[in-house]
Amino acid sequence: MPVSSAPTSASSCSARGDEVICVDNFFTGTRRNVEHLLGHPRFELMRHDVCFPLYLEVDEIWNFACPASPVHYQHDPVQTTKTSVHGAINMLGLAKRVGAKILQASTSEVYGDPQVHPQPEDYWGHVNPNGIRSCYDEGKRCAETLFFDYHRQHRLRIKVMRIFNTYGPRMHPNDGRVVSNFIVQALKGEAITLYGSGQQTRSFQYVDDLIRGCMKLMGTADDVVGPVNIGNPVELTVRELAEAVLRLTGSRSELVYRPLPHDDPMQRCPDITRARRLLDWEPRIQLEEGLGETIAYFESLLGLRSPRSMALAARTAVPAVAPTAAAPVPATVPPAVAQRSLPEAVCAPAVTTLENEAGVAA
Numbered sequence: 001m002p003v004s005s006a007p008t009s010a011s012s013c014s015a016r017g018d019e020v021i022c023v024d025n026f027f028t029g030t031r032r033n034v035e036h037l038l039g040h041p042r043f044e045l046m047r048h049d050v051c052f053p054l055y056l057e058v059d060e061i062w063n064f065a066c067p068a069s070p071v072h073y074q075h076d077p078v079q080t081t082k083t084s085v086h087g088a089i090n091m092l093g094l095a096k097r098v099g100a101k102i103l104q105a106s107t108s109e110v111y112g113d114p115q116v117h118p119q120p121e122d123y124w125g126h127v128n129p130n131g132i133r134s135c136y137d138e139g140k141r142c143a144e145t146l147f148f149d150y151h152r153q154h155r156l157r158i159k160v161m162r163i164f165n166t167y168g169p170r171m172h173p174n175d176g177r178v179v180s181n182f183i184v185q186a187l188k189g190e191a192i193t194l195y196g197s198g199q200q201t202r203s204f205q206y207v208d209d210l211i212r213g214c215m216k217l218m219g220t221a222d223d224v225v226g227p228v229n230i231g232n233p234v235e236l237t238v239r240e241l242a243e244a245v246l247r248l249t250g251s252r253s254e255l256v257y258r259p260l261p262h263d264d265p266m267q268r269c270p271d272i273t274r275a276r277r278l279l280d281w282e283p284r285i286q287l288e289e290g291l292g293e294t295i296a297y298f299e300s301l302l303g304l305r306s307p308r309s310m311a312l313a314a315r316t317a318v319p320a321v322a323p324t325a326a327a328p329v330p331a332t333v334p335p336a337v338a339q340r341s342l343p344e345a346v347c348a349p350a351v352t353t354l355e356n357e358a359g360v361a362a
């Protein structure tokens with residue numbers, strides 16, 4: 001049986017017949033993110049902090065537990081480093097005890113403010129060891145070190161995945177990440193905040209593509225250990241992202257500029273040659289499609305409708321029936337656009353234990 005650490009992967013693993021234990025201390029995650037799984041016979045939710053040892057019988061571990069947005073990881077930087085480092089030690093200890101395969105959700109932040117573009121896995125990075133982002137960047141770098149040392153020293157079966165910017169439904173509305181920030185500001189009709197000139201670039205991957213990459217990596221032969229970049233190589237400026245959000249919401253929010261935070265990388269773009277070769281993987285979801293799903297999620301979460309979805313609803317509304325003596329005209333016609341159901345995948349991770357009943361390869 002496997003162990004995983006993310007509601008998103010928990011959804012996917014339950015769907016393929018695994019038994020899943022989702023472990024989360026709810027520091028940034030919520031029960032709401034896994035509510036749709038709570039009655040599932042092969043799913044179990046456990047409140048636990050990975051900074052403490054965990055004793056379970058599992059055969060896969062997906063170690064995603066860590067605050068990941070600057071607002072969250074800078075709120076308690078010491079706890080952030082502990083989560084990455086002690087969390088890795090505890091999960092690796094568990095994997096060693098039960099002989100489980102273990103996947104680490106590492107990050108493009110291990111490249112810091114990179115001087116090589118796009119970033120291949122053999123680039124060692126350009127990282128500030130004592131800045132305000134270091135708790136996250138260096139914590140994740142140390143976790144990678146631990147993974148590779150457990151592999152070399154204890155022959156542990158490891159998979160290290162470097163995730164680039166990922167977005168999608170079930171993101172936290174106040175986590176300060178650029179996609180959620182822009183969408184929430186646009187839906188509320190508030191000014192959209194750009195840091196610096198807005199010319200810094202990012203590459204955004206939709207959560208379903210990430211999960212497909214995780215499942216593929218976990219299903220590889222034992223000699224595939226990584227690190228493997230999983231991200232979208234299509235690069236765009238932060239200003240272009242803001243413009244896409246305005247276009248897709250129809251919002252008239254203005255763009256305002258604020259000083260760039262310390263250590264904010266100017267350019268971020270994955271080289272995914274290795275993922276293509278080893279996993280036959282590349283992202284499939286286009287930005288507009290992924291943003292559309294994410295906007296629909298935030299509309300439903302916040303109880304707000306964008307000018308664009310109101311216009312669409314009005315356009316697809318059932319036309320009013322001509323009045324007859326017997327049938328009075330309704331005062332308003334209900335919009336024909338039904339509430340959109342959210343995709344299974346979720347963004348906020350936790351820690352999960354799985355049992356693969358079907359023995360299905362990812």
Ligand SMILES: NC(=O)c1ccc[n+]([C@@H]2O[C@H](COP(=O)([O-])OP(=O)(O)OC[C@H]3O[C@@H](n4cnc5c(N)ncnc54)[C@H](O)[C@@H]3O)[C@@H](O)[C@H]2O)c1
Pocket residue numbers: 023024025026027028029030048049050051063064065066067068069072083087105106107108162163164165166167172347348349350351
């Ligand atoms: N989303 C991205 O763009 C991105 C990019 C690179 C790497 N990652 C990595 O993917 C993982 C998930 O990121 P996310 O964006 O979904 O973040 P998130 O904040 O939405 O999810 C993190 C989850 O970990 C839980 N958690 C935090 N500390 C914990 C602890 N000590 N014990 C148990 N649970 C704990 C939180 O409650 C939350 O459910 C993280 O490890 C992150 O570093 C994400």
